Amino acid sequence: RVLLTQVFDQHRGTLKGIAMTVQDITREVELNEAKSQFISNVSHELRTPLFNIKSFIETLSEFGEDLTETERKEFLETANHETDRLTRLVNDVLDLSRLESSKTYHLNGVDLSQLIEQTLRTYQLNAKDKELVLNKEVEPNLPLILGHYDLLLQVMTNLVGNALKFTPSGGIIVIRAYHFKTKSKQFNDKSCVRVEISDTGIGIAPEDQAAIFDRFFRVENRVHTLEGTGLGLSIVKNIIDKHHSQIHLISEVGIGTTFWFDLALYQDNCSPSEGCNNET
Ligand code: ADP
Numbered sequence: 106r107v108l109l110t111q112v113f114d115q116h117r118g119t120l121k122g123i124a125m126t127v128q129d130i131t132r133e134v135e136l137n138e139a140k141s142q143f144i145s146n147v148s149h150e151l152r153t154p155l156f157n158i159k160s161f162i163e164t165l166s167e168f169g170e171d172l173t174e175t176e177r178k179e180f181l182e183t184a185n186h187e188t189d190r191l192t193r194l195v196n197d198v199l200d201l202s203r204l205e206s207s208k209t210y211h212l213n214g215v216d217l218s219q220l221i222e223q224t225l226r227t228y229q230l231n232a233k234d235k236e237l238v239l240n241k242e243v244e245p246n247l248p249l250i251l252g253h254y255d256l257l258l259q260v261m262t263n264l265v266g267n268a269l270k271f272t273p274s275g276g277i278i279v280i281r282a283y284h285f286k287t288k289s290k291q292f293n294d295k296s297c298v299r300v301e302i303s304d305t306g307i308g309i310a311p312e313d314q315a316a317i318f319d320r321f322f323r324v325e326n327r328v329h330t331l332e333g334t335g336l337g338l339s340i341v342k343n344i345i346d347k348h349h350s351q352i353h354l355i356s357e358v359g360i361g362t363t364f365w366f367d368l369a370l371y372q373d374n375c376s377p378s379e380g381c382n383n384e385t
Contacts, residue, residue, distance in 0.1 A: 106130045146321050147198055150334070154187040154194070161187075190332065197336040200259070201320070204343045212348065214249035214371035215257060217282050217298060224261040224280065228269060236274040239265075244283040249371040250298050256344045263337040264302040264364050270333065271362070272306030279303045284370070291350065292369055301365040308358040318342045318352070 108126040113119065161184040169177060221241050232239035261280070268278045281301040289297070309317060309324065316322045321335040338352075345352045345366050356362035 143320060147194075150194055150321065151191065154191040157187045158184050158191070190334075193332070194334045194336075197334045197340065200340055201336055201343065204256075204340065204347070210253045210256065210347050212251045212253055215252040215254050216247075217250055217257075217300065217368075218243050218247050220254060220258055220261060221280050221282060223258065224265055227262065228265050231269055232278065235269060235272075237269060237272055238277045239269075240277065240279045242279060242281045242283075247282055247298060248284055248296075250368040251371040252348055252368055253344075256347065260341050260344050260366075261300075261302070263341050267333075267337060268302055268304035268306060268362070272304045276305040276361075277303075278305075287367065289367070292367070295370065297367045297369055299365060299367050301363055303361065303363040305361040308360055308362055309354070309356040310358050314354060314356060317354075 106128045108128065110124045110126070112121045112124050114121045161180050165172075165177065165180055172180070221243055225239060225241055228239055265278065265280065272278060279301075281303070282298060284296050284298045287295070287297045313322075313324050317324070318338050318341075320339045322338075323333060323335040341364075342352050348366075348368055350366050350368060352364060352366045354362060354364045
Protein backbone atom coordinates (compact mmCIF):
# COMPACT_ATOMS: atom_id res chain seq x y z
CA ARG A 106 0.00 0.00 0.00
CA VAL A 107 1.34 3.44 -0.98
CA LEU A 108 0.22 6.52 0.98
CA LEU A 109 0.80 10.00 -0.45
CA THR A 110 0.68 12.98 1.95
CA GLN A 111 0.96 16.66 1.09
CA VAL A 112 3.66 18.54 3.09
CA PHE A 113 3.10 22.30 3.61
CA ASP A 114 5.55 25.01 4.50
CA GLN A 115 4.17 26.20 7.86
CA HIS A 116 5.40 29.78 7.53
CA ARG A 117 4.46 30.49 3.96
CA GLY A 118 1.44 28.22 3.79
CA THR A 119 2.63 26.86 0.45
CA LEU A 120 3.04 23.24 -0.66
CA LYS A 121 6.58 21.99 -0.01
CA GLY A 122 6.24 18.55 -1.54
CA ILE A 123 4.63 15.13 -1.38
CA ALA A 124 5.69 12.46 1.17
CA MET A 125 5.32 8.85 0.14
CA THR A 126 4.88 5.98 2.68
CA VAL A 127 5.05 2.37 1.53
CA GLN A 128 3.42 -0.22 3.82
CA ASP A 129 3.62 -3.99 3.44
CA ILE A 130 0.01 -5.18 3.82
CA THR A 131 0.51 -8.77 2.67
CA ARG A 132 -0.46 -10.09 6.10
CA GLU A 133 -3.56 -7.87 6.24
CA VAL A 134 -4.66 -9.08 2.78
CA GLU A 135 -4.02 -12.70 3.77
CA LEU A 136 -6.07 -12.30 6.95
CA ASN A 137 -8.95 -10.71 5.04
CA GLU A 138 -8.87 -13.53 2.49
CA ALA A 139 -8.87 -16.14 5.28
CA LYS A 140 -11.83 -14.36 6.89
CA SER A 141 -13.84 -14.28 3.63
CA GLN A 142 -13.03 -17.94 3.02
CA PHE A 143 -14.20 -18.78 6.54
CA ILE A 144 -17.48 -16.88 6.11
CA SER A 145 -18.10 -18.57 2.79
CA ASN A 146 -17.39 -22.02 4.33
CA VAL A 147 -19.66 -21.30 7.30
CA SER A 148 -22.48 -20.17 5.01
CA HIS A 149 -22.11 -23.28 2.92
CA GLU A 150 -22.06 -25.55 5.97
CA LEU A 151 -25.13 -23.83 7.45
CA ARG A 152 -27.07 -23.99 4.21
CA THR A 153 -26.95 -27.79 3.93
CA PRO A 154 -28.75 -28.71 7.17
CA LEU A 155 -31.14 -25.75 6.73
CA PHE A 156 -32.03 -26.93 3.22
CA ASN A 157 -32.61 -30.48 4.49
CA ILE A 158 -34.80 -29.33 7.37
CA LYS A 159 -36.88 -27.15 5.03
CA SER A 160 -37.33 -30.02 2.53
CA PHE A 161 -38.51 -32.40 5.25
CA ILE A 162 -41.00 -29.87 6.62
CA GLU A 163 -42.30 -29.09 3.11
CA THR A 164 -42.74 -32.77 2.27
CA LEU A 165 -44.50 -33.42 5.56
CA SER A 166 -46.87 -30.50 5.16
CA GLU A 167 -47.66 -31.21 1.49
CA PHE A 168 -47.70 -34.99 1.40
CA GLY A 169 -47.90 -35.87 5.08
CA GLU A 170 -51.31 -37.52 4.73
CA ASP A 171 -50.04 -39.89 2.00
CA LEU A 172 -47.15 -41.08 4.18
CA THR A 173 -47.29 -43.99 6.59
CA GLU A 174 -46.83 -43.41 10.31
CA THR A 175 -43.32 -44.95 10.11
CA GLU A 176 -42.32 -42.69 7.19
CA ARG A 177 -43.57 -39.59 9.01
CA LYS A 178 -41.59 -40.62 12.11
CA GLU A 179 -38.44 -41.13 10.02
CA PHE A 180 -38.79 -37.69 8.41
CA LEU A 181 -39.20 -36.02 11.80
CA GLU A 182 -36.23 -37.89 13.27
CA THR A 183 -34.00 -36.86 10.38
CA ALA A 184 -35.13 -33.23 10.66
CA ASN A 185 -34.37 -33.41 14.38
CA HIS A 186 -30.93 -34.85 13.63
CA GLU A 187 -30.23 -32.02 11.16
CA THR A 188 -31.29 -29.46 13.78
CA ASP A 189 -28.76 -30.98 16.19
CA ARG A 190 -26.09 -30.68 13.50
CA LEU A 191 -26.98 -27.05 12.96
CA THR A 192 -26.79 -26.36 16.70
CA ARG A 193 -23.35 -28.02 16.93
CA LEU A 194 -22.10 -26.00 13.98
CA VAL A 195 -23.35 -22.68 15.34
CA ASN A 196 -21.84 -23.46 18.78
CA ASP A 197 -18.47 -24.38 17.25
CA VAL A 198 -18.40 -21.27 15.06
CA LEU A 199 -19.24 -19.09 18.08
CA ASP A 200 -16.56 -20.78 20.21
CA LEU A 201 -13.95 -20.32 17.52
CA SER A 202 -14.81 -16.69 16.87
CA ARG A 203 -14.81 -15.93 20.63
CA LEU A 204 -11.38 -17.57 20.93
CA GLU A 205 -10.01 -15.64 17.96
CA SER A 206 -11.32 -12.28 19.10
CA SER A 207 -9.92 -12.45 22.65
CA LYS A 208 -6.16 -12.27 22.54
CA THR A 209 -5.45 -13.46 26.08
CA TYR A 210 -7.20 -15.39 28.80
CA HIS A 211 -6.43 -15.21 32.49
CA LEU A 212 -4.60 -18.46 33.31
CA ASN A 213 -4.79 -19.97 36.77
CA GLY A 214 -3.85 -23.07 38.76
CA VAL A 215 -5.70 -26.05 37.23
CA ASP A 216 -6.00 -29.54 38.73
CA LEU A 217 -5.72 -31.78 35.67
CA SER A 218 -6.69 -34.93 37.64
CA GLN A 219 -10.06 -33.35 38.37
CA LEU A 220 -10.45 -32.22 34.76
CA ILE A 221 -9.63 -35.71 33.43
CA GLU A 222 -12.05 -37.27 35.93
CA GLN A 223 -14.80 -34.95 34.65
CA THR A 224 -14.01 -35.90 31.03
CA LEU A 225 -14.18 -39.61 31.90
CA ARG A 226 -17.56 -39.15 33.62
CA THR A 227 -18.91 -37.36 30.51
CA TYR A 228 -17.86 -40.12 28.12
CA GLN A 229 -17.96 -43.36 30.14
CA LEU A 230 -21.52 -44.27 29.09
CA ASN A 231 -20.86 -43.39 25.47
CA ALA A 232 -17.75 -45.62 25.49
CA LYS A 233 -19.71 -48.51 27.02
CA ASP A 234 -22.41 -48.18 24.34
CA LYS A 235 -19.74 -48.42 21.63
CA GLU A 236 -17.99 -51.31 23.43
CA LEU A 237 -14.85 -49.26 23.90
CA VAL A 238 -12.58 -49.16 26.93
CA LEU A 239 -11.96 -45.63 28.20
CA ASN A 240 -9.17 -45.45 30.79
CA LYS A 241 -6.88 -42.96 32.49
CA GLU A 242 -3.25 -43.21 33.58
CA VAL A 243 -2.72 -40.12 35.68
CA GLU A 244 0.38 -39.68 37.81
CA PRO A 245 -0.57 -39.46 41.51
CA ASN A 246 -0.20 -36.00 43.06
CA LEU A 247 0.16 -34.33 39.69
CA PRO A 248 1.19 -30.67 40.25
CA LEU A 249 -1.22 -27.88 39.28
CA ILE A 250 -0.72 -26.51 35.79
CA LEU A 251 -1.09 -22.94 34.55
CA GLY A 252 -4.26 -22.96 32.49
CA HIS A 253 -7.91 -22.16 31.94
CA TYR A 254 -10.14 -24.94 33.31
CA ASP A 255 -13.13 -24.53 30.99
CA LEU A 256 -11.05 -24.14 27.85
CA LEU A 257 -8.91 -27.18 28.71
CA LEU A 258 -12.09 -29.14 29.41
CA GLN A 259 -13.18 -28.29 25.88
CA VAL A 260 -9.83 -29.55 24.54
CA MET A 261 -10.30 -32.86 26.36
CA THR A 262 -13.94 -33.10 25.28
CA ASN A 263 -13.05 -32.57 21.61
CA LEU A 264 -10.05 -34.94 21.60
CA VAL A 265 -11.75 -37.75 23.56
CA GLY A 266 -14.94 -37.22 21.52
CA ASN A 267 -12.93 -37.73 18.31
CA ALA A 268 -11.14 -40.77 19.74
CA LEU A 269 -14.55 -42.33 20.48
CA LYS A 270 -15.87 -41.43 17.03
CA PHE A 271 -12.94 -42.80 15.07
CA THR A 272 -12.29 -46.00 17.05
CA PRO A 273 -14.20 -49.17 16.16
CA SER A 274 -15.79 -51.38 18.83
CA GLY A 275 -13.35 -53.33 20.97
CA GLY A 276 -10.82 -50.47 20.90
CA ILE A 277 -9.06 -48.74 23.79
CA ILE A 278 -8.80 -45.04 24.56
CA VAL A 279 -6.39 -43.84 27.23
CA ILE A 280 -5.94 -40.37 28.73
CA ARG A 281 -2.47 -39.96 30.25
CA ALA A 282 -0.97 -37.15 32.30
CA TYR A 283 2.50 -37.03 33.87
CA HIS A 284 5.09 -34.43 34.73
CA PHE A 285 8.72 -34.39 33.72
CA LYS A 286 11.70 -32.08 33.42
CA THR A 287 11.76 -30.72 29.92
CA LYS A 288 14.67 -29.42 27.86
CA SER A 289 12.22 -27.30 25.88
CA LYS A 290 12.99 -23.56 25.65
CA GLN A 291 9.26 -22.97 25.80
CA PHE A 292 9.30 -23.90 29.49
CA ASN A 293 12.73 -22.44 30.28
CA ASP A 294 14.20 -25.85 31.06
CA LYS A 295 11.75 -26.44 33.89
CA SER A 296 9.19 -29.18 34.48
CA CYS A 297 5.93 -29.35 32.60
CA VAL A 298 2.96 -31.68 32.45
CA ARG A 299 2.30 -33.76 29.34
CA VAL A 300 -1.24 -34.78 28.46
CA GLU A 301 -1.80 -37.57 25.92
CA ILE A 302 -5.01 -38.93 24.41
CA SER A 303 -4.41 -42.25 22.63
CA ASP A 304 -6.80 -44.41 20.66
CA THR A 305 -6.58 -47.65 18.73
CA GLY A 306 -8.76 -46.23 15.96
CA ILE A 307 -8.60 -45.85 12.18
CA GLY A 308 -5.62 -43.45 12.24
CA ILE A 309 -4.80 -40.45 10.03
CA ALA A 310 -2.67 -40.75 6.86
CA PRO A 311 0.58 -38.69 6.86
CA GLU A 312 -0.70 -36.44 4.00
CA ASP A 313 -3.76 -35.44 6.07
CA GLN A 314 -2.00 -34.87 9.38
CA ALA A 315 -1.17 -31.16 8.93
CA ALA A 316 -4.56 -30.29 7.42
CA ILE A 317 -6.72 -31.77 10.18
CA PHE A 318 -6.20 -28.59 12.23
CA ASP A 319 -7.66 -26.45 9.41
CA ARG A 320 -11.20 -25.24 9.79
CA PHE A 321 -13.79 -27.54 8.24
CA PHE A 322 -11.20 -30.12 7.15
CA ARG A 323 -12.48 -33.67 7.42
CA VAL A 324 -10.60 -36.65 5.98
CA GLU A 325 -12.24 -37.71 2.70
CA ASN A 326 -13.81 -41.12 2.05
CA ARG A 327 -14.75 -41.67 5.63
CA VAL A 328 -18.01 -42.70 7.13
CA HIS A 329 -19.14 -39.13 7.28
CA THR A 330 -22.45 -40.04 8.61
CA LEU A 331 -20.29 -39.64 11.73
CA GLU A 332 -21.29 -36.47 13.50
CA GLY A 333 -18.88 -33.58 13.29
CA THR A 334 -18.29 -30.07 12.04
CA GLY A 335 -14.61 -30.16 11.07
CA LEU A 336 -14.03 -27.34 13.58
CA GLY A 337 -13.16 -29.38 16.69
CA LEU A 338 -9.41 -29.55 16.13
CA SER A 339 -9.18 -25.87 15.06
CA ILE A 340 -10.73 -25.03 18.43
CA VAL A 341 -8.26 -27.37 20.21
CA LYS A 342 -5.29 -25.78 18.43
CA ASN A 343 -6.49 -22.30 19.27
CA ILE A 344 -6.93 -23.12 22.97
CA ILE A 345 -3.51 -24.76 23.22
CA ASP A 346 -2.04 -21.64 21.52
CA LYS A 347 -3.67 -19.55 24.26
CA HIS A 348 -1.67 -21.71 26.72
CA HIS A 349 1.52 -20.77 24.81
CA SER A 350 1.96 -24.37 23.72
CA GLN A 351 1.43 -26.60 20.68
CA ILE A 352 -0.66 -29.64 19.92
CA HIS A 353 1.11 -32.64 18.33
CA LEU A 354 0.04 -35.99 16.98
CA ILE A 355 1.47 -39.38 16.09
CA SER A 356 -0.75 -41.57 13.97
CA GLU A 357 -0.70 -44.69 11.85
CA VAL A 358 -3.53 -45.76 9.60
CA GLY A 359 -5.30 -48.82 11.01
CA ILE A 360 -3.28 -48.70 14.26
CA GLY A 361 -4.38 -45.56 16.05
CA THR A 362 -3.65 -41.97 16.98
CA THR A 363 -2.12 -40.12 19.93
CA PHE A 364 -2.61 -36.38 20.38
CA TRP A 365 -0.38 -34.71 22.99
CA PHE A 366 0.49 -31.31 24.39
CA ASP A 367 2.62 -29.90 27.26
CA LEU A 368 1.50 -27.38 29.87
CA ALA A 369 3.56 -25.21 32.21
CA LEU A 370 3.35 -25.77 35.95
CA TYR A 371 1.43 -23.28 38.03
CA GLN A 372 3.45 -21.33 40.55
CA ASP A 373 3.26 -17.78 41.84
CA ASN A 374 4.73 -15.39 39.26
CA CYS A 375 4.97 -18.14 36.71
CA SER A 376 3.97 -18.05 33.09
CA PRO A 377 5.16 -20.07 30.09
CA SER A 378 6.23 -16.95 28.20
CA GLU A 379 7.95 -15.17 31.08
CA GLY A 380 9.29 -18.17 32.96
CA CYS A 381 9.07 -19.13 36.64
CA ASN A 382 10.77 -17.51 39.61
CA ASN A 383 11.02 -20.76 41.54
CA GLU A 384 12.88 -23.83 40.37
CA THR A 385 10.59 -26.83 39.95
P1 ADP B 1 -14.83 -33.37 13.22
O1 ADP B 1 -15.94 -32.54 13.70
O2 ADP B 1 -15.00 -33.86 11.81
O3 ADP B 1 -14.42 -34.45 14.17
P2 ADP B 1 -12.26 -32.21 13.84
O4 ADP B 1 -11.69 -30.86 13.51
O5 ADP B 1 -12.41 -32.55 15.28
O6 ADP B 1 -13.63 -32.31 13.08
O7 ADP B 1 -11.39 -33.33 13.13
C1 ADP B 1 -11.04 -33.16 11.74
C2 ADP B 1 -10.84 -34.51 11.10
O8 ADP B 1 -9.65 -35.14 11.60
C3 ADP B 1 -11.96 -35.51 11.38
O9 ADP B 1 -13.05 -35.34 10.51
C4 ADP B 1 -11.24 -36.84 11.13
O10 ADP B 1 -11.19 -37.10 9.74
C5 ADP B 1 -9.80 -36.55 11.62
N1 ADP B 1 -9.60 -37.03 13.03
C6 ADP B 1 -9.66 -36.28 14.16
N2 ADP B 1 -9.38 -37.03 15.25
C7 ADP B 1 -9.15 -38.29 14.82
C8 ADP B 1 -8.81 -39.53 15.46
N3 ADP B 1 -8.65 -39.64 16.80
N4 ADP B 1 -8.65 -40.63 14.67
C9 ADP B 1 -8.79 -40.55 13.33
N5 ADP B 1 -9.11 -39.42 12.66
C10 ADP B 1 -9.30 -38.29 13.38
